[in-house]
Amino acid sequence: xxxxxxxxxxxxxxxxxxxxxxxxxxxxxxxxxxxxxxxxxxxxxxxxxxxxxxxxxxxxxxxxxxxxxxxxxxxxxxxxxxxxxxxxxxxxxxxxxxxxxxxxxxxxxxxxxxxxxxxxxxxxxxxxxxxxxxxxxxxxxxxxxxxxxxxxxxxxxxxxxxxxxxxxxxxxxxxxxxxxxxxxxxxxxxxxxxxxxxxxxxxxxxxxxx
Numbered sequence: 328x329x330x331x332x333x334x335x336x337x338x339x340x341x342x343x344x345x346x347x348x349x350x351x352x353x354x355x356x357x358x359x360x361x362x363x364x365x366x367x368x369x370x371x372x373x374x375x376x377x378x379x380x381x382x383x384x385x386x387x388x389x390x391x392x393x394x395x396x397x398x399x400x401x402x403x404x405x406x407x408x409x410x411x412x413x414x415x416x417x418x419x420x421x422x423x424x425x426x427x428x429x430x431x432x433x434x435x436x437x438x439x440x441x442x443x444x445x446x447x448x449x450x451x452x453x454x455x456x457x458x459x460x461x462x463x464x465x466x467x468x469x470x471x472x473x474x475x476x477x478x479x480x481x482x483x484x485x486x487x488x489x490x491x492x493x494x495x496x497x498x499x500x501x502x503x504x505x506x507x508x509x510x511x512x513x514x515x516x517x518x519x520x521x522x523x524x525x526x527x528x529x530x531x532x533x534x535x536x537x
Contacts, residue, residue, distance in 0.1 A: 330370050339370045340379065347383050354498045361497065371496065374489060381492040385519060393488035394435070396516045401438050403535045408441050418444045435484040439508075446507040446527060453505055454483055474502040487512070495519075 329335040329342065343350075350368060353359065359367075370376050381389040408419040419441050426437045436454070443450035455472070457465050474490070491512050494501065501509035510528050514521035515535070524532060 336375065340376070343370055343376055343379065351384070358498070364497065377489050377492045377496065380496045384496060387517070389492045390485055390488050392517060393491070394484060396518070397435055397438065397484065400516060400535065404438055404442065407534055408445060411445060415444060415447065432482050432484055439484065439487055442511060443505070443508050446511070448505055448508050452502065453487065453508065
């Protein structure tokens with residue numbers, strides 16, 4: 328009921344703080360379906376509460392840390408993209424050619440798309456743009472997608488951060504098509520639980536540290 332109130336955010340936030348341990352126990356032990364969990368905890372799917380829940384779990388700020396860490400790694404990632412050859416190298420060049428220094432958010436978006444390509448994953452599984460398509464085509468595309476970000480969005484990098492934060496808060500396995508991209512986001516960008524890496528992400532980490 329508080330979620331539905333126009334000025335209920337502060338009340339909702341206090342109640343979410345108080346019920347965190349109960350909610351976390353439910354997520355870890357019962358692994359509920361997302362739809363069922365959303366019905367019981369609708370406030371968690373709000374932008375503010377995704378950030379708050381992530382900080383309750385990790386003590387780290389989600390959005391600011393994601394963006395700052397991404398910016399720190401961007402120059403090294405772009406350097407690796409430029410060195411990549413073959414078909415993947417051509418795809419990376421196409422993405423990098425669209426970057427502009429004036430638009431910071433678009434630059435971050437390009438780096439994230441490039442990360443998917445570099446890891447041999449399809450960025451359209453993460454970010455899919457729909458321009459001038461019918462409602463029917465859009466709905467069909469949504470139904471075919473397990474996890475992703477659909478734009479028209481003002482800020483794709485923030486949307487990626489929120490999607491990661493929600494997946495982390497719900498203790499969900501990363502989608503198979505993007506498992507390496509999200510592993511990099513979690514373990515290299517956010518520096519969470521980075522003790523064990525897959526071979527592909529370990530190779531990327533080594534190259535970034537060269």
